Amino acid sequence: MKKTAFRLSLLLLTLALLFSLCACQTPAVPNPAETDPSFVTDPATDPATDPATDPATDPATDPETDPETEPETDPEPQKIKNLILIIGDGMGLDHIAAGELAYGKDYGFTNWDFVTVNTDSVNANGYGPVLTDSAAGGTALATGYLTVNSYLGKDHKGNDVQTILDYAKSLGKATGVLTTDSLLGATPSAFSAHSKNRNSSQEIFNTQVISGVDLLGGNTDSICTGSLSTIEAQGYYYLDTFDKIDRAARKEMSYWQLDMAGTSADVQLEDAAYYALKMLSRNQEGFVLILEQAYIDKYSHNNDFANMAHSVNSLNNTVEVILKWMGDRTDTAILITADHETGGLTVGSKADSYTKNFVGEGGKTVYYDWSSTNHTRAKVGLFTYGITTPDYAKFSYYGSPFTIKNIDVFNLMKDILDNPETYNPYN
Ligand SMILES: [Zn+2]
Structure with a gap:
């Protein structure tokens, strides 16, 4: 536990340093998390999350060493309430390495608990491996079912299956999906809609808008913006600027359409994430929030290194906003993963006949090459923070404790929701 606390403080210190070093980058919208002092959870108002009051770290309150202390009833075990x-x-x-090299930063999350993830999907008979698309890849993460490419929220036989957000809702938690893609894109839809065809935008919209997910937020999409009355009929407040979102922060359900098309001039995921945390954290039972940075894939399909690196950096900025929000909270788990690799990117340290060059921030050259304009079978990572080290052998059937299946990301999330005390490292 002390090691975890030490690592936590070390990480926060590193991130604080990174924040101050990165002030040179001017985001399109000022990062509200940096200017809002009330954003950080105040440990003084929440004694349950203050590590200093943990009796195990304070010998003075140890009943064995202090005879004057009355025997206490066991303190209420702490729970993991929130999952992001x-x-x-x-x-x-290598996309992560590319972002770090291009922006001259050490991404703190690369030091978290880590395991590699196989991302293959299956065919209609349930057999694999099949090189996945974002629909089947997203469905595996969202539902724990390996499925057919293009299927959303369905098993390989085409049956609708429960998502992690459905499950969270059954536990009384608030739920949210926030993406820089259209809400009708494959990844957000896998968590909130049901369709056999990832291109059936209208069917995806129709099933998503009745999903009951409290926060649906994405890049502006003409089907969504043209369906205002349907959205409002389902109880959503339709909001399309941060100003409106801020003013409507106390509304129960909201539907965001923001210009998040992925360039540095657009609304950034990290800024939208700030408002999502503000909204969902009002729920006493906690929340489950899915955040997607879609443009890493889109720019990798185009082999566009500069914009891909910008998108990876935006993902890291989002992690930093979440950690700032967490402050001393000990009730929140953060998981970072990918649905698959795109582009067959490799990053090297020296120029040779295969590499291309990119001059990053601070003038350092990054050497890299792409081997594809499509998805690859390269393993991705799962980074976890705020929870005890997961025992992946408990649910992984992939044969190695060091590589899990994409469906095990769902299995882990469900296990955290089922055992919120076991996963809290402060118990
Ligand atoms: Zn793709």
């Missing part, structure tokens, strides 16, 4: 899953669409391990 961040998906870098197409983000292989």
Whole structure:
């Protein structure tokens, strides 16, 4: 436990340093998390999350060493209340390295608990391996079912299956999906809609808008913006600027359409994530939030290194906003993964006849190459923070304790929701 606390403080210190070092980058919208002092959870108002009051770390309150202390009833075990899953669409391990090198940063999350993930999907008979698309890849993460490419929220036989957000809702938690893609894109739809065809935008919209997910937020899409009355009929407040979102922060359900098309001039995921945390954290039972940075995949399909690196960096900025929000909280788990790798990206340290060059921030050259304009079978990562080290052998059937299946990300999330005390490292 002390090791975890030490690592936590070390990480927060590193991140604080990174924040101050990165002030040179001017985001399109000022990062509200940096200017809002009330954003950080105040440990003084929440004694349950203050590590200093943990009796195990304070010998003075240890009943064995202090005879004057009355025997206490066992303190209420702490729970993991909130779960945040961040998906870098197409983000292989070298994409992360590319972001770090291009922006001259050490991403703190690369030091978290880590395991590699196989991302293959299956065919209609349930057999694999099949090189996955974002629909089947997202469905595996969202539901724990390996399925057919293009299927959303369905098993390989075409049956609708429960998502982790459905399950969270049954536990009284608030739920949210926030993506830089259209809400009708494959990854957000896998968590909130049901369709055999990822291109059936209208069917996806129709099933998503009745999903009961409290926060649905995405890049502006003409089907969504043209369906205002349907959205409002389901109880959503339709909001399309941060100003409106801020003013409507106390509304129960909201539907966001923001210009998050992936360039540095657009609304950034990290800024939208700030408002999502503000909204969902009002729920006393906690929340489950899915965040997707979709542009890592889109730019990798185009082999566009500069914009891909910008998108990876945006994902890391989002992690930093979440950690700032967490402050001393000890009730929140963060998971970072990808649905698959895109582009067959490799990053090297020296120029040779295969590499291309990119001059990153600070003038350092990054050497890299792409081997594909499509998805690959390269393993991706799962990084976890705020929870005890997961025992993946408990649910992975993939044969190695060091590589799990994509469906095990769902299995882990469900296990955390089922055993919120076991996963809290402060118990
Ligand atoms: Zn893709």
